[in-house]
Amino acid sequence: MGSTFSTSASEDDDGNYTTQVILNVYDLTPLNNYMYWFGVGIFHSGIEVHGLEYGFGAHDFPTSGLFEVEPKRCPGFIYRCSISLGTISVPPSDFRTFMENLAAEYHGDTYHLIGKNCNHFTDDVCFKLTGRRIPGWVNRLAGLGAVCSCLLPESLQLTAVKQMPEYHVCSEDGSECPSVTTPQRTESDDADHDKHLLSSPSSCGEVAFIKEVPR
Known part of the structure; x- marks a missing residue:
């Protein structure tokens, strides 16, 4: 099935690690309320596993663009629905x-709205974990946009975040929070701020980038 992890039950001294794999889908525009009925829309999606949601976003640097947030609360998007994609039996540490290994394949500066977006990421993760794909309607507009880029609003063509990503380093008790590191912003950066698909976190508990494993 192409799974990276076994979906059979696994157990240790702490018990069973079986957990659901959930796709959380968000609207990027209120127009989705109308476009959805035609089988298209502009959506963001994240994968929820072990109580955290993981997504892929853009920034200007050749480092990890993967981030984690509280499920169903990705900043900047409007939560629409959740879809169960199956279960896996993987300890949180292994997941x-x-x-962290996958982060090397998803650098922020490689994000592309049509060719490599957040929905491509969730589809890849879902297939590696369960052997299943996400529903086609979630990323259908990217397929249409590959044929005719004029279908995509111009404001969504700019995906870069003009801020240095910060990384979330977990302590053993889970209490450690990252510190924000941002370079000097220019007037041009401020003018484009409302067009960013993903902003760096302003406080602990919002968006925290995942640091990739050195290779």
Whole structure:
């Protein structure tokens, strides 16, 4: 099935690690309320596993663009629905290692709205974990945009975040929070701020980038 992890039950001294794999879908525009009925829309999606949601976003640097947030609360998007994609039996520590390794394939400066977006990421993760794909309607507009880029609003063509990503380093008790590191912003950056698809976190508990494993 192409799975990276076994979906059979696994157990240790702490018990069973079986957890659901959930796709959380968000609207990027209120127009989705009308476009959805035609089988298209402009959506963001994240994968929820072990109580955290993981997504892929853009920034200007050749480093990890993967981030984690509280499920169903990704900043800047309007939560629409959740879709169960199956279950896996993987300890949280092993899943974290999986995500850190995957981060090397999803640098922020490689984000592309049509060719490599957040929905491509969730589809890839879902297939690696369960052997299943996300529903086609979630990323259908990217396929249409590959044929005719004029279908995509101009404001969504700019995906770069003009801020240095910060990384979330987990302590053993989970209490450690990252500090924000941002370079000097220019007037041009401020003018484009409302066009960013993903902003760096302003406080602990919002968006925290996942640091990739050095290779």
